[in-house]
Amino acid sequence: MSLGRLVLAWLPVAAEFTIVGGIGLRFPTFDSAAPTDDAKVIGEVWTFTQRDLLWRSVEAAVVTLVASLWFDSLGHGGWWLLFLLLGLMVAVARLPRPAWQRREAMVRTIRDVLRYVVAGAILAWRLG
Numbered sequence: 001m002s003l004g005r006l007v008l009a010w011l012p013v014a015a016e017f018t019i020v021g022g023i024g025l026r027f028p029t030f031d032s033a034a035p036t037d038d039a040k041v042i043g044e045v046w047t048f049t050q051r052d053l054l055w056r057s058v059e060a061a062v063v064t065l066v067a068s069l070w071f072d073s074l075g076h077g078g079w080w081l082l083f084l085l086l087g088l089m090v091a092v093a094r095l096p097r098p099a100w101q102r103r104e105a106m107v108r109t110i111r112d113v114l115r116y117v118v119a120g121a122i123l124a125w126r127l128g
Helices: 003-026 050-074 079-094 102-127
Strands: none
Touching: 003 050, 003 102, 050 079, 050 102, 079 102
């Protein structure tokens, strides 16, 4: 797998993670990590800190590398299950341990799982 192909696969995933992450900034009550002082929501416009963008870019790079391993060595079938499980792992890790509110936790969990399944679909299209 060439580096150029990996970068071309990583770019749409990084954009998708940033857009879906912006939904959490737009509705801070449904996000476990409320926007920092540097990140402000101004009307309908999202602003991110450099740390937010860096984190989502690194997360997208790791997912792209896992997808590259999957599609280049193990095959193309079952990609949706792999990314569903990855999304569940991320969502469960972000759940607060003490008593948490069910609706907010469910919204976050569904958003994180869908974020990874959509990333898997993008990567299956780009790398598959």
